[in-house]
Amino acid sequence: DQQVKQNSPSLSVQEGRISILNCDYTNSMFDYFLWYKKYPAEGPTFLISISSIKDKNEDGRFTVFLNKSAKHLSLHIVPSQPGDSAVYFCAASGVHQGAQKLVFGQGTRLTINP
Amino acid sequence: NAGVTQTPKFRILKIGQSMTLQCAQDMNHNYMYWYRQDPGMGLKLIYYSVGAGITDKGEVPNGYNVSRSTTEDFPLRLELAAPSQTSVYFCASRIVTGELFFGEGSRLTVL
Numbered sequence: 001d002q003q004v005k006q007n008s009p010s011l012s013v014q015e016g017r018i019s020i021l022n023c024d025y026t027n028s029m030f031d032y033f034l035w036y037k038k039y040p041a042e043g044p045t046f047l048i049s050i051s052s053i054k055d056k057n058e059d060g061r062f063t064v065f066l067n068k069s070a071k072h073l074s075l076h077i078v079p080s081q082p083g084d085s086a087v088y089f090c091a092a093s094g095v096h097q098g099a100q101k102l103v104f105g106q107g108t109r110l111t112i113n114p
Numbered sequence: 115n116a117g118v119t120q121t122p123k124f125r126i127l128k129i130g131q132s133m134t135l136q137c138a139q140d141m142n143h144n145y146m147y148w149y150r151q152d153p154g155m156g157l158k159l160i161y162y163s164v165g166a167g168i169t170d171k172g173e174v175p176n177g178y179n180v181s182r183s184t185t186e187d188f189p190l191r192l193e194l195a196a197p198s199q200t201s202v203y204f205c206a207s208r209i210v211t212g213e214l215f216f217g218e219g220s221r222l223t224v225l
Binding site: 009017019032034036041042043044045046049091099100101102103104105106107 | 120145147149154155156157158159162165170199204206212213214215216217218219
């Protein structure tokens, strides 16, 4: 049962354009959402997050949008740069059986073409 | 500022061997996690701990054991290595909520 899904395994975008990465979740218990970025041979690093009480959070070139009714969130990167080429993981956090749980999606490999 | 430190970075094991992946964090985080990443499968939670002396199973705990005798350390033990345990393992920590801090990963191959 995949509670957090990233349905696009890969995405290719031209430098300077907007990259949009999508994520869907199934469990209403999730109240905090995060995006992580991962380069090869490194651990994931935190990128941006959003609480379920908000519908948008912006940090420089990165914006996360949350649509709670659709159980959908997206990460927008604009303008896209070559250094943004990485695997992006969506994660959802919530309390389950008294403990904070964090569930990850499968990841989307983003490639920025010059 | 070391953050989360994992050792070893690479290891090759024979079927049936055992080993321990070490994880240490210096941020005084209560929560610690072990994930494995398989190609195209994202990060799957193996075990987690909400504080010293407390551990619990995640999604894929079979074949693994953990202990949490101190706040800083959270080792992951493989008792009888199997080819299905070939993966990249990530240790992570955080305060109760918020972002997770990851180690650099340990790549394990079981032949």
